[in-house]
Amino acid sequence: MAQAYGFYTDTTVCIGCKACEVACHQWNALPARNDGLVELSGNSYDNTQALSDVDWRHVKFIEQFSEDRTSARWLMMSDVCKHCVNAPCLEVCPTGAIVRTEFDSVYIQEPACNGCRDCISACPFGVIHVSAEKHIAQKCTFCYDRLQNNLPPACAQACPTASIQFGPIEILKQRAALRVEQLHGQGSADAYLYGADDKILGGLNAFYLLVDKPAAYGLPESVEAKLPSRLVWPSSIRAMGTSVVMALGMFLAFTRRKSEVKTKELRTIKPRSEWRYSRRSGRKRRLEG
Amino acid sequence: MNLHVADPHWGVWIIAYFFLGGIAAGAYATAAMARLFGKRRDQDGVRAADYLAFPLVCLCGVILIIDLNRPERFWHMLMSSQTLMPIFKWWSPMSVGSWGLSLFAFFSGLSFLAVLVEDDWCYHPRLTWIYKTREGRLGKLISLVGLGSAFFLGSYTGVLLAATNQPGWVETPWLASLFLASSASTGLSAIALANRWFFREVSRSVLRHVERADRWAISLELIILCIYVWSLGSDNRRILFSDLPGWLIPWVVVPGGLLLPLALMSRHRRRGMGEVAAILVLTGGLILRYAIISIPGSLVYAHSLRDS
Numbered sequence: 001m002a003q004a005y006g007f008y009t010d011t012t013v014c015i016g017c018k019a020c021e022v023a024c025h026q027w028n029a030l031p032a033r034n035d036g037l038v039e040l041s042g043n044s045y046d047n048t049q050a051l052s053d054v055d056w057r058h059v060k061f062i063e064q065f066s067e068d069r070t071s072a073r074w075l076m077m078s079d080v081c082k083h084c085v086n087a088p089c090l091e092v093c094p095t096g097a098i099v100r101t102e103f104d105s106v107y108i109q110e111p112a113c114n115g116c117r118d119c120i121s122a123c124p125f126g127v128i129h130v131s132a133e134k135h136i137a138q139k140c141t142f143c144y145d146r147l148q149n150n151l152p153p154a155c156a157q158a159c160p161t162a163s164i165q166f167g168p169i170e171i172l173k174q175r176a177a178l179r180v181e182q183l184h185g186q187g188s189a190d191a192y193l194y195g196a197d198d199k200i201l202g203g204l205n206a207f208y209l210l211v212d213k214p215a216a217y218g219l220p221e222s223v224e225a226k227l228p229s230r231l232v233w234p235s236s237i238r239a240m241g242t243s244v245v246m247a248l249g250m251f252l253a254f255t256r257r258k259s260e261v262k263t264k265e266l267r268t269i270k271p272r273s274e275w276r277y278s279r280r281s282g283r284k285r286r287l288e289g
Numbered sequence: 290m291n292l293h294v295a296d297p298h299w300g301v302w303i304i305a306y307f308f309l310g311g312i313a314a315g316a317y318a319t320a321a322m323a324r325l326f327g328k329r330r331d332q333d334g335v336r337a338a339d340y341l342a343f344p345l346v347c348l349c350g351v352i353l354i355i356d357l358n359r360p361e362r363f364w365h366m367l368m369s370s371q372t373l374m375p376i377f378k379w380w381s382p383m384s385v386g387s388w389g390l391s392l393f394a395f396f397s398g399l400s401f402l403a404v405l406v407e408d409d410w411c412y413h414p415r416l417t418w419i420y421k422t423r424e425g426r427l428g429k430l431i432s433l434v435g436l437g438s439a440f441f442l443g444s445y446t447g448v449l450l451a452a453t454n455q456p457g458w459v460e461t462p463w464l465a466s467l468f469l470a471s472s473a474s475t476g477l478s479a480i481a482l483a484n485r486w487f488f489r490e491v492s493r494s495v496l497r498h499v500e501r502a503d504r505w506a507i508s509l510e511l512i513i514l515c516i517y518v519w520s521l522g523s524d525n526r527r528i529l530f531s532d533l534p535g536w537l538i539p540w541v542v543v544p545g546g547l548l549l550p551l552a553l554m555s556r557h558r559r560r561g562m563g564e565v566a567a568i569l570v571l572t573g574g575l576i577l578r579y580a581i582i583s584i585p586g587s588l589v590y591a592h593s594l595r596d597s
Contacts, residue, residue, distance in 0.1 A: 091380060117298065130298075
């Protein structure tokens with residue numbers, strides 16, 4: 001595999017301009033929601049509301065107020081597919097439509113996807129959605145076509161504050177660690193990296209610099225994002241045990257005769273040879289012949 | 290509990306598939322057990338299962354294809370669309386399940402054909418080979434492997450749900466066992482109903498065998514349901530069962546779909562009680578699947594409302 005590439009998103013310099021959303025829409029020719037009719041969510045400046053089949057980038061606006069509302073903070077974060085090192089969507093995909101590219105990104109091959117939605121249930125970040133138009137799973141492609149032509153992803157190129165940075169993942173991690181040190185030095189002790197280490201699904205190729213708990217940004221804690229296959233064997237072994245117990249119960253039900261001998265038969269049963277061929281006369285003779 | 294996920298919208302078709310597939314698996318497993326260990330009378334008594342399993346699993350196939358957003362690509366589940374080679378990912382329950390469903394369709398199809406020939410619905414001299422699949426060592430072997438495929442079909446749906454990141458599905462590894470026990474109880478209830486309504490030649494003692502097996506399956510389901518609820522932990526229990534649809538499990542499924550049928554079965558000599566018990570078990574099985582499949586969607590929706 002060629003070098004692994006990724007996104008490093010420094011949320012402390014995001015200004016919520018949504019240039020990344022626009023660039024993503026434009027490059028990937030994503031249609032507008034509601035045929036372009038503007039729909040105000042009432043949730044700050046966040047009218048995109050969530051990642052979806054036509055929104056592969058989503059700038060979150062998180063307004064935080066103290067209880068007496070004398071102090072406030074505005075967090076912004078450009079959310080995207082995390083291109084996990086151990087990607088749950090890729091793991092569960094039954095058709096092989098989801099693959100890992102030479103850039104270590106996770107890519108959905110549209111001609112192979114049949115819209116089973118197993119990847120949606122597996123993604124712990126709520127990234128993947130089914131397209132209302134194409135009826136297949138959709139998410140950020142990491143601008144695979146641009147990468148193949150030595151161009152950075154459209155969102156990273158459009159970001160005016162370098163909140164979204166693209167590059168070789170190891171270099172990005174070093175840069176991010178320095179930035180965290182710098183912020184700590186400036187008194188922002190709550191700055192930390194989310195997904196840069198291997199605690200979440202072996203690491204996220206799109207990792208973040210955050211200044212609050214993951215839940216504040218709508219992200220799961222590291223223990224909440226799980227690899228789907230972890231429960232396959234424990235569940236299967238329990239099911240096998242249940243099968244044995246079930247079979248034993250049925251065996252006893254069909255072999256225990258003691259009580260039946262004493263019970264008077266209320267209905268008579270015809271011999272099998274009689275009622276097997278009883279529907280049409282003459283067939284039995286033909287069989288025997 | 291991770292509430293930051295997207296809803297896969299596995300709705301009415303998937304609920305129907307889990308329910309009907311469970312009945313088919315439970316019914317076939319009963320017939321296979323009767324063929325393996327029962328007397329001739331038992332084998333005749335559960336032939337309703339042979340009539341039920343294959344049509345139901347065919348219906349399941351149709352349902353699954355309809356539920357796909359690109360139904361014309363259903364074959365991608367079994368074959369790679371690029372290489373046209375079989376695709377099998379043992380670590381993906383949906384991939385394994387597609388093969389398991391096909392295997393079960395094969396075995397239940399054999400039984401269906403055999404019972405059609407035996408009961409003279411489609412007799413042809415060239416079809417007499419089908420008897421070999423019912424009798425002798427080959428018959429036992431086919432019943433044994435078919436039994437395995439039935440247990441697989443009854444349980445893999447629970448593994449499929451557990452192998453996700455959806456709240457309510459990933460907190461415990463007991464879903465597969467729960468679905469298996471429920472598939473057995475619903476399958477046996479379906480046989481009991483079919484015997485009472487359509488197969489009147491079946492003797493009372495065979496009916497009692499089926500009912501005894503059903504009581505066993507319902508009791509096992511009740512025990513596993515308790516283990517499932519316990520294994521969730523107190524915090525998750527409070528979240529999952531305090532509101533609809535999770536609320537249905539402790540307050541509808543347990544009393545109406547398990548305890549009441551058990552009570553009725555112990556008094557089955559009263560006319561019609563057996564039928565009522567079987568209908569309650571089937572209804573309980575359907576509600577159980579509806580509740581479990583719908584839990585993540587409702588939790589995620591409630592969470593998104595709170596967020597906005």
